[in-house]
Amino acid sequence: xxxxxxxxxxxxxxxxxxxxxxxxxxxxxxxxxxxxxxxxxxxxxxxxxxxxxxxxxxxxxxxxxxxxxxxxxxxxxxxxxxxxxxxxxxxxxxxxxxxxxxxxxxxxxxxxxxxxx
Amino acid sequence: xxxxxxxxxxxxxxxxxxxxxxxxxxxxxxxxxxxxxxxxxxxxxxxxxxxxxxxxxxxxxxxxxxxxxxxxxxxxxxxxxxxxxxxxxxxxxxxxxxxxxxxxxxxxxxxx
Numbered sequence: 323x324x325x326x327x328x329x330x331x332x333x334x335x336x337x338x339x340x341x342x343x344x345x346x347x348x349x350x351x352x353x354x355x356x357x358x359x360x361x362x363x364x365x366x367x368x369x370x371x372x373x374x375x376x377x378x379x380x381x382x383x384x385x386x387x388x389x390x391x392x393x394x395x396x397x398x399x400x401x402x403x404x405x406x407x408x409x410x411x412x413x414x415x416x417x418x419x420x421x422x423x424x425x426x427x428x429x430x431x432x433x434x435x436x437x438x439x
Numbered sequence: 440x441x442x443x444x445x446x447x448x449x450x451x452x453x454x455x456x457x458x459x460x461x462x463x464x465x466x467x468x469x470x471x472x473x474x475x476x477x478x479x480x481x482x483x484x485x486x487x488x489x490x491x492x493x494x495x496x497x498x499x500x501x502x503x504x505x506x507x508x509x510x511x512x513x514x515x516x517x518x519x520x521x522x523x524x525x526x527x528x529x530x531x532x533x534x535x536x537x538x539x540x541x542x543x544x545x546x547x548x549x550x551x
Contacts, residue, residue, distance in 0.1 A: 356539070415482055428539060
């Protein structure tokens, strides 16, 4: 089955630093990837849609200057949390869709637990 | 705007019981519905995907049904085991872009 790799799985950083999270589709090319955020005991919330070769589409309330998304290749999307603060501490998950398969289930990374001190 | 609701929010049952998790959505114009399992601090595991034209899907002890007209889906777990303890999320895909709208999840605890 299709595999999506997300790295790192856990990161602890000081307030004010930037953190980069990578999402890779290992055995297929993903023209579209999605980034979700999950706070404790809450459901996942879509942050942004990442399209290869173009600007990401952000959901309402998500600061695009704070959460930088780059989808420079068909197998890699990155989410950079800039100048992270404790309120950014959360669980971040990416997902990817194989092109040409609109009605197929999405494949998810294993998630990144971000803790900002 | 599509909204997805899951009931109950939490459920505790003794081992061996059959149980039903409920999911409802407000807009019946969906492409498909997907059930996930999430263990604490972990990513998502896809359990079942039901296409909009289907009424149910089965995998092992799991059976998911879909009633688009009423905006409902159920996940049936037969003969529950302690290893089934996790949060179960349902999500619908609302357009061709494949963005998922998630429910709030049901936290299941199966006691030995």
